Amino acid sequence: MLLEVDDLCVNYGRIEAIRNISFTINEGEIVTLIGANGAGKTTTMKTVSGLRPVRQGAIRFEGQDITAMPAHERPVLGIAQSPEGRGCFVGMTVQENLDMGAYARPDRKSPKIGQDRDRVFGLFPRLAERRTQVAGTMSGGEQQMLAMGRALMANPKLLLLDEPSMGLAPKLIQQIFDIITEINKQGTTVLLVEQNAAQALKRADRAYILETGEIIREGTGKDLASDPAVKAAYLGGDV
């Protein structure tokens, strides 16, 4: 088991954003958390990456308790996140953004970095074309690719993707999900948070459905996608 979230509660002040959720991610999987706006998806993601403090419960990564570990120490263990809203460093070039992704790596001076950069450029040829362009001047789709590429530069065991399809054109969404599948095939475990439930369930090995801070359903992506209740609530019934 790569990641284990056990009975997790997270508050914003007195508001309980997440209540007693538990889920696991095995090595090599794509696991998705789906749910409506405000269900607690992004909060869950931020808690796994360490940006939100935990009120109760535990998070274990490869068996190690990381519940209280500060966010900046987690990339070294192999957790990297592409945050919601992309969070590119808009004043830096594409290349500088990618280099920031490798900031915490102990082997940042080895030729391995160059190989990893080539891998990112292989997945996102668009980024290679825009290598010297300032990130803030790129389109939303390109910035999304950059945020994902930057997270990959940490060479993570677990890649956290928060709403990678948000605000993108349908054709681009398809492309982004294809790339996520490809990244997973290359050996990276993926936790995917999505509002685009149809695509997410199609790509995921397993899925959890969040509603008002609690996990209400779980199962394989396939099973949930064909479940009538899920269809009605999240898929618009026509998938």
Next chain:
Amino acid sequence: MNAVRNFLHGVGDRFRALPRWAKIVLAIAAAVFVYLLPIINPPLITTTDSDFGAVLFLCALYALVAIGLNIVIGYAGLLDLGYIGFFAIGAFTVGILGSAHGNIPLLLCIPIAMAVTLFSGIVLGAPTLRVRGDYLAIVTLGFGEIVRLVLVNADGLTGGSRGISNIPTPPSLDLFGVPHLVWDGFVAKVDLSNQTRFIQFSVTDSIPYYWLALTLVFIVLFLDWRMQNSRVGRAWEATREDEDAAELMGVPTFRFKLLAFATGAAIGGLSGALFATKQQFINPDNFTILYSVLFVAMVVVGGQGNRWGVILAAALLTWAPEKFRFLSDARFLLFGLVLMALAIFRPQGLLPPRRSVRAKRADEETEVLEEGAAHV
């Protein structure tokens, strides 16, 4: 305005394109010229209504302040409105140890003053840098005032509102005299009757202090450049742009913010120490909140994050009111108008860092393209 910026950036570009030896020769020539400014007294630039050496000293002193505050505001993105507090702590550390309560030589007082301000920077930063945004501005604003009020009220230690006098000067080493130039129109003459002793620190001649201040500017500039072009500089930049994202990249953002804050504080302390030894007399009135505002104005007018920009602005904002002294109080009105005009027409400052220029230009291009597409 754009012409000025393009000219200055053009100068920078051309300089960068030169071969290495030419760069070194030019840089040395420029440095020598800057050192000799108060000796040459160039017409138009020299101030006729106040001692040019003293004005240049202030320019160099505030350039030092601006470099320090630029690390805090420009690199790390922390709005510090109480920088005068560190300046005051530096000045009073020298006053207390060197005159009021001790007899420690100045050259020892200065590193102590820097250590004390560094420490006070950490003490102030450690609790406040954990919160984000405007809180820091409010806390630092309060800090600047608290320092001043403590100086006024801690009579026994600081002399209260009477202040401290007889602050030690740097050690002098009188080697030779340097005659000044005087200008008759644009014809220069050597004035042997007016000489600056190299290098004797005294109340009567500000020029040796200017040389000292300038030397410190160069040293601090070098360290500033080394820091900005390292992993530290990149961590600052990432933290300034998006703190959460930086944290996700493995940047311990709190530690880097504290580093910037404390480094800035230490440079503020160094500037204060320099101010104290030049004035030889300080009292709390030298350290009002207005100076904090002036320091922030220097960084913003110069272009946050560009060391050359903030130095230029510090020098301009110090020199101009002295140059136009004949306008008496009207110059403050003009000063305010110029600042307002700058805020409206050049919000990014006289010389914004290369990166934001690049980003802005590309932004404009995208906008034009998008507008063009919308019209089709």
